[in-house]
Amino acid sequence: xxxxxxxxxxxxxxxxxxxxxxxxxxxxxxxxxxxxxxxxxxxxxxxxxxxxxxxxxxxxxxxxxxxxxxxxxxxxxxxxxxxxxxxxxxxxxxxxxxxxxxxxxxxxxxxxxxxxxxxxxxxxxxxxxxxxxxxxxxxxxxxxxxxxxxxxxxxxxxxxxxxxxxxxxxxxxxxxxxxxxxxxxxxxxxxxxxxxxxxxxxxxxxxxxxxxxxxxxxxxxxxxxxxxxxxxxxxxxxxxxxxxxxxxxxxxxxxxxxxxxxxxxxxxxxxxxxxxxxxxxxxxxxxxxxxxxxxxxxxxxxxxxxxxxxxxxxxxxxxxxxxxxxxxxxxxxxxxxxxxxxxxxxxxxxxxxxxxxxxxxxxxxxxxxxxxxxxxxxxxxxxxxxxxxxxxxxxxxxxxxxxxxxxxxxxxxxxxxxxxxxxxxxxxxxxxxxxxxxxxxxxxxxxxxxxxxxxxxxxxxxxxxxxxxxxxxxxxxxxxxxxxxxxxxxxxxxxxxxxxxxxxxxxxxxxxxxxxxxxxxxxxxxxxxxxxxxxxxxxxxxxxxxxxxxxxxxxxxxxxxxxxxxxxxxxxxxxxxxxxxxxxxxxxxxxxxxxxxxxxxxxxxxxxxxxxxxxxxxxxxxxxxxxxxxxxxxxxxxxxxxxxxx
Ligand code: CA
Numbered sequence: 001x002x003x004x005x006x007x008x009x010x011x012x013x014x015x016x017x018x019x020x021x022x023x024x025x026x027x028x029x030x031x032x033x034x035x036x037x038x039x040x041x042x043x044x045x046x047x048x049x050x051x052x053x054x055x056x057x058x059x060x061x062x063x064x065x066x067x068x069x070x071x072x073x074x075x076x077x078x079x080x081x082x083x084x085x086x087x088x089x090x091x092x093x094x095x096x097x098x099x100x101x102x103x104x105x106x107x108x109x110x111x112x113x114x115x116x117x118x119x120x121x122x123x124x125x126x127x128x129x130x131x132x133x134x135x136x137x138x139x140x141x142x143x144x145x146x147x148x149x150x151x152x153x154x155x156x157x158x159x160x161x162x163x164x165x166x167x168x169x170x171x172x173x174x175x176x177x178x179x180x181x182x183x184x185x186x187x188x189x190x191x192x193x194x195x196x197x198x199x200x201x202x203x204x205x206x207x208x209x210x211x212x213x214x215x216x217x218x219x220x221x222x223x224x225x226x227x228x229x230x231x232x233x234x235x236x237x238x239x240x241x242x243x244x245x246x247x248x249x250x251x252x253x254x255x256x257x258x259x260x261x262x263x264x265x266x267x268x269x270x271x272x273x274x275x276x277x278x279x280x281x282x283x284x285x286x287x288x289x290x291x292x293x294x295x296x297x298x299x300x301x302x303x304x305x306x307x308x309x310x311x312x313x314x315x316x317x318x319x320x321x322x323x324x325x326x327x328x329x330x331x332x333x334x335x336x337x338x339x340x341x342x343x344x345x346x347x348x349x350x351x352x353x354x355x356x357x358x359x360x361x362x363x364x365x366x367x368x369x370x371x372x373x374x375x376x377x378x379x380x381x382x383x384x385x386x387x388x389x390x391x392x393x394x395x396x397x398x399x400x401x402x403x404x405x406x407x408x409x410x411x412x413x414x415x416x417x418x419x420x421x422x423x424x425x426x427x428x429x430x431x432x433x434x435x436x437x438x439x440x441x442x443x444x445x446x447x448x449x450x451x452x453x454x455x456x457x458x459x460x461x462x463x464x465x466x467x468x469x470x471x472x473x474x475x476x477x478x479x480x481x482x483x484x485x486x487x488x489x490x491x492x493x494x495x496x497x498x499x500x501x502x503x504x505x506x507x508x509x510x511x512x513x514x515x516x517x518x519x520x521x522x523x524x525x526x527x528x529x530x531x532x533x534x535x536x537x538x539x540x541x542x543x544x545x546x547x548x549x550x551x552x553x554x555x556x557x558x559x560x561x562x563x564x565x566x567x568x569x570x571x572x573x574x575x576x577x578x579x580x581x582x583x584x585x586x587x588x589x590x591x592x593x594x595x596x597x598x599x600x601x602x603x604x605x606x607x608x609x610x611x612x613x614x615x616x617x618x619x620x621x622x623x624x625x626x627x628x629x630x631x632x633x634x635x636x637x638x639x640x641x642x643x644x645x646x
Contacts, residue, residue: 005281005305006372013037015306016066019314022099023082023112030077030112032059032084034097035307036277037067040087044071045094047081050104050111050235051207058085078117079237081109086277095276098311100222101318102237105207107200107221107228111237115322118241120249126324128252130356133191134584135548138259138327138358140452141501142196143230144214146181148524153180160210160520162230162243166250178531186254188504188537189544192358193251194259194329196453198244200225202268203517206234214523216453216516218331219268219297223315226323248324257326259358260319264303264312265335265365266295274301274308282308284370294335294369303340304375312340313347320351326358330378333361333392337375338385345387360391360447360496381438388441391496396436397427398450401486405455405513408464414485414638415465418598421571428577429561430494444556446495450486451503455513458483458499459506472508475532480506481638484539484618485596488640491543492553492594494560501525504540505533535620542621546642549623550592551584573599574635578608588623589613589644597635605635607643616642 004010014037024031032044045055061069061084081104085094096103100110144160146152152159153170165182172178185193197217204213206228217227226244228234248258267274270291274282284292284300292300302308319325328344330336341361348354363380376382383392395405400423404410413420426435430446440446451458462479463470483506490497500507502525509515509522530537547553552563560582567576575596581587593608597618613625618639620626625644635641 011306014067016068018068021068022097022101023077023110025078025112025114027076027114029072029074031070031072032061032082032097033068033070034061034084034086034277035066035068036086038088038278038281039069040089042069042087043085044073045083045085046073046077047083047109050081050109050237051106077112078114080112081237082112083109084277088279093276095273096222098273098277099224101224102241103200103222103225103228104237105228105235106205107202107225110222113237113241115241118238118245120242120246123245123249126249126252128255128257128324128326130257130326130353133257133356134551134586135544135554136191136358136496137189137544137547138192138194138447138496138498139185139188139190139501140194140196140498142216142453142523143198144520145501145524148520149527151180151527152525153527157232160230161232162226162240162247163232165247168250168254172527172531178527178534180527180530182250182254184530185256187541189541189548190256192257192259192327194261194327194498196261197263198227198230198260199223199262200227204229211520214517214520218263218516220263220266221268222273223264223311224318245323252324257358258324259327259329260325261329261331262316263331264315265301265332266297266299267301270299278307281305286370292370294365294367295332296366300335300369302372303336304372309340309343312336313344316344317347317351320348320354320357326356328357328359330359330361332365334363334365334377334379335369335371336361336378337371338378338382339375341378341390342387345390355389358391359389360393363392364395383445384439384441386445388445391445391447392440393447393449393452393498394431394495396423396431397446397448397490397493397495400424400427401450401489402458402461402482403465405461408456408461408511408513411465414482414489414598415462418572421573421575421598424489424571424575424596425566425577427489428493428575429564432494432558432561442556442558443494443560444496447498448490448493448495449498450490451500452498453500456511457507457509458486458503459508460511460513462486463508464511470511472510475506480533480536481618483536485638485640487540487543488616488618488621488642489596491547492592492640492642494553497547502529504537505529506536539621542616542623545623546592546615546621546644549586549588550579550581550644551587552579552581552592555582573597574603574605576605589646591645593643593645595635595641597637597639597641600637602637603635604632606632610645612643612645614641615644616640
């Protein structure tokens with residue numbers, strides 16, 4: 001029989017609503033269930049090891065309703081590795097469980113796990129005040145980059161691992177002076193750490209020494225299992241789970257939330273566990289039989305298909321519940337349909353504290369995709385179709401401030417293309433003014449940023465545009481000045497601010513943009529710079545403090561736009577605006593006056609009436625006030641000036 005996956009008949013007969021797929025562990029017995037409507041027969045195979053050795057035992061599975069195959073095995077199977085041998089049209093292929101919660105080294109065998117056994121001490125009490133984060137600020141970090149640097153102060157065996165996050169009170173070279181790693185992040189003023197892929201990915205060989213291997217990890221293997229390369233032991237399926245939880249617990253104890261970068265849009269290879277289990281169901285295929293490749297990674301998963309949508313929803317909720325994850329960043333969200341994204345939002349909302357779990361994603365895709373007709377892709381132009389608590393990365397703001405991410409010499413407003421001044425008020429208003437070709441429902445739908453792991457670091461981009469011969473490792477005042485200006489603009493704009501780890505100390509990757517598999521030495525955070533560029537770090541801290549104490553900047557509701565009024569200026573030279581505060585609890589000022597002065601010369605400007613405190617003069621940012629001013633102010637060259645009124 002031919003299966004027409006998108007037909008009503010297929011849906012009626014085979015869509016499975018149960019939430020018990022995978023191995024459901026019990027001390028007396030474990031039940032295995034696989035959804036595989038096209039299979040002729042399936043055997044469960046158990047193994048004593050995650051990679052080595054022959055099958056211990058085979059158990060034929062029974063076909064039940066809705067295409068689900070099941071077997072119940074008596075006894076305590078905790079720690080037993082397993083696979084399924086799936087017979088489709090006489091061809092037998094062996095695969096791990098797509099719903100597997102644990103796995104062996106390199107993930108080709110799943111493992112039965114008693115998750116309670118993986119909880120670190122105190123896990124039941126683990127807590128992060130999601131609701132209390134009134135001024136969210138997101139820090140984008142790769143686990144290995146965080147602590148690979150030998151100067152990081154982290155013990156050697158934890159460098160590049162989950163456990164690096166459990167070390168507190170670390171300092172540069174252990175000298176007790178400049179704090180590093182988690183202690184550093186704790187005092188920076190961010191609310192959430194966004195981790196680059198941490199689910200099990202395939203591009204690092206966990207069975208080989210990991211020191212010389214590096215990858216960002218956008219190549220999913222097992223969605224519901226942590227990556228093994230960051231664990232101290234990848235072979236024992238328990239270790240990565242326990243250490244991941246220890247990491248989360250430690251970040252929570254430091255007062256920050258944890259966001260996962262999730263990559264449901266494609267799998268590492270087309271011949272994945274999904275494809276072996278139900279061939280061609282989970283992927284998009286063009287009518288001529290060629291595979292859709294909107295991800296530019298060889299395949300696109302089909303979020304609009306019932307069982308993949310279900311998989312995504314359950315997977316996200318699983319991470320939120322089991323691992324206490326506080327937010328999700330969706331890679332190439334434009335490849336997913338808005339219905340799936342909104343369903344995920346609804347499912348998260350049902351969890352305790354779930355309404356305050358963040359959701360955001362990239363509202364674009366690599367190429368066209370074969371999404372089923374009638375589905376709406378979660379692209380930027382469709383932002384209004386997304387739930388108002390799903391946000392998108394705003395590439396318009398990113399590129400308007402400092403130039404295209406694709407062309408190294410292309411300039412933005414601050415570094416040579418003053419004509420983009422016309423777009424800057426829209427950047428400030430998180431594009432809720434309707435001047436883009438899309439209409440966010442509110443500032444809460446926008447991630448405001450100028451740097452991320454993709455493309456050049458802000459420091460490198462500014463070097464390329466300012467200097468004929470970039471000197472990435474030199475401290476250059478003109479680069480610093482524009483770094484401060486870019487950050488000042490992001491932090492005084494609506495939307496949720498986001499920045500790549502180390503942007504605040506002039507992180508360089510020596511001019512390399514696409515460093516996804518470049519050596520660790522180029523990618524890792526250079527903790528010496530946290531000291532060398534300590535003045536820049538202080539400047540970022542000041543900006544983050546202002547946001548915390550002036551809630552009009554962090555309000556997600558659309559009405560807040562009415563409190564922003566722009567002065568009549570030549571936008572190429574100066575953008576100036578007044579913000580009437582909402583006088584929220586904890587606010588330090590009633591009003592702010594912000595000026596982006598984009599000229600190489602100083603200039604005098606009239607101030608709105610009253611007595612003002614200068615909080616930021618483009619060189620330093622001191623929320624307690626640098627000096628009082630009245631009537632006029634001298635604008636520093638290439639600066640963001642911020643004034644507050646009590
Ligand atoms: Ca892996």
